[in-house]
């Protein structure tokens with residue numbers, strides 16, 4: 220078994236800094252996440268998410284959740300983008316499916332029309348004499364081809 224690491228935020232195996240993807244909902248310790256503003260010199264006024272417990276106890280160099288808000292948002296956007304790509308793919312597949320469905324319905328309608336025409340041809344043939352048969356067949360086949368073409372092109 221290979222050790223597959225997931226980026227799931229809901230996983231209890233997610234521990235330590237920077238391991239959480241996106242906006243953290245809850246620290247691994249169970250404490251809610253709070254949004255704070257940094258007052259440090261390298262990152263003045265930079266917003267960050269912090270474990271509520273660690274923030275209340277002013278912990279330092281601990282393993283509780285810490286994540287810059289801007290980095291979390293970039294993660295969220297990246298996740299959304301990949302989700303969007305998936306949706307687009309699904310939409311494409313749906314469109315292809317519906318197109319095939321339309322084609323199928325169109326073909327069925329055409330088949331039905333052709334069958335009805337054939338019945339009419341047979342009726343007409345039964346009534347007409349031998350000399351008119353050939354002309355009738357040619358005309359009706361021509362009709363069928365024209366209807367078929369206009370249906371397929373339309």
Ligand SMILES: [Zn+2]
Nearest residue numbers: 246248270283
């Ligand atoms: Zn915590």
